[in-house]
Amino acid sequence: MVLVQHKLRHGGLQGGELDPRIVFHYGIPSTASVLAFDPIQRLLAIGTLDGRLKVIGGDNIEGLLVSPKQLPYKYLEFLQNQGHLVGVLNDNDIQVWNLESRSLVCSLQWESEITAFSVVSGSHFIYVGDQHGLFSVIKFEAEEGQLLKSSYNLSAKFLREAAGFPDPSVQPIIGILLQPSSFGNRQDNK
Numbered sequence: 001m002v003l004v005q006h007k008l009r010h011g012g013l014q015g016g017e018l019d020p021r022i023v024f025h026y027g028i029p030s031t032a033s034v035l036a037f038d039p040i041q042r043l044l045a046i047g048t049l050d051g052r053l054k055v056i057g058g059d060n061i062e063g064l065l066v067s068p069k070q071l072p073y074k075y076l077e078f079l080q081n082q083g084h085l086v087g088v089l090n091d092n093d094i095q096v097w098n099l100e101s102r103s104l105v106c107s108l109q110w111e112s113e114i115t116a117f118s119v120v121s122g123s124h125f126i127y128v129g130d131q132h133g134l135f136s137v138i139k140f141e142a143e144e145g146q147l148l149k150s151s152y153n154l155s156a157k158f159l160r161e162a163a164g165f166p167d168p169s170v171q172p173i174i175g176i177l178l179q180p181s182s183f184g185n186r187q188d189n190k
Contacts, residue, residue, distance in 0.1 A: 026062070029054055036085065038078035043099075045085050047073030053087060055099060065097050068104070075117040079124060079140060086126060086140070088114055094126075094147060096140055108138070108147040118176040129173025133157060 031049040038045075043057040051067035053076070067073075067089065075088035084105070085097045092110040097103070116129030126138040126147075133156030139148045160167050 028056075034073050034076045036076040036078050038080055040081040041078075041083075043078065045076055045078065047076040047087055051089070053085065053097065055085070063099070063102055065102055065104075067095060069093060075114070077117070077119040079119060080121055082124075082142070084140065084142070086119060088117055094128075094138070096145075096147060105145045106140075106147055108149075113172075115172040115174055116176045118178060120178060127176045127178075129176055131172040133170050133173055135159075135173055135176075 028046060029048045029052060031052075032046045032054075033049050034047040036045040036047075037043070041057065043055055043061065046054040046056070048054070049072040051070040051073070053065040053067070053073070055061065055063045055065065065085075067087075069089055069091065071089045071091055071093075073087045074090055075086075077086050078084070079086060079096075083099045085099060087095050087097070088110075089095065092112070092114045093107050094110060094114075095107045096105045098105045110128065110130070112134075113131040114128055115131050116127075118127045119125070120127065124140045124142065126140065128136045128138060130136070135154045135156070137150040137152040139150060140146075141148055156171055156173055157167070
């Protein structure tokens with residue numbers, strides 16, 4: 001650091017010795033690629049092609065989170081009303097951000113390409129589908145600040161066979177649709 005300060009004072013600092021990064025920003029980034037919305041907290045998150053997350057909300061809330069990896073976000077969702085934002089980068093790194101402290105809480109590098117992603121509303125559970133047709137469940141442990149892979153995994157092949165559509169080919173999971181809550185609506189046929 002002393003060497004950099006000396007070079008700065010005497011004009012000998014080279015461009016390669018600097019790594020400037022944007023630390024503040026107003027408005028919507030021009031490289032916006034994905035959006036997430038939390039209707040309870042009234043927050044909008046914008047993921048960019050260069051690893052930034054812009055969070056905008058009511059009461060003049062505006063913040064910029066910068067990923068250590070300068071890669072595009074391909075999925076972005078809030079852990080609804082829990083103060084956390086989950087994003088998936090193009091290299092399949094799942095990142096959890098704490099919105100209050102504006103810091104990266106944890107990340108989990110997925111071993112295959114993530115092709116589908118969804119946070120279960122009002123919970124700490126995350127569904128992940130991959131290129132090999134595997135459906136997995138992850139839990140975010142907020143107190144420990146960890147993403148934990150559960151033992152709940154289903155293959156697309158198993159689901160096709162259970163539904164009566166056997167197909168030997170491996171196909172990626174391309175979407176995850178959550179079942180609407182049916183609590184209190186169920187009727188037993190006796």
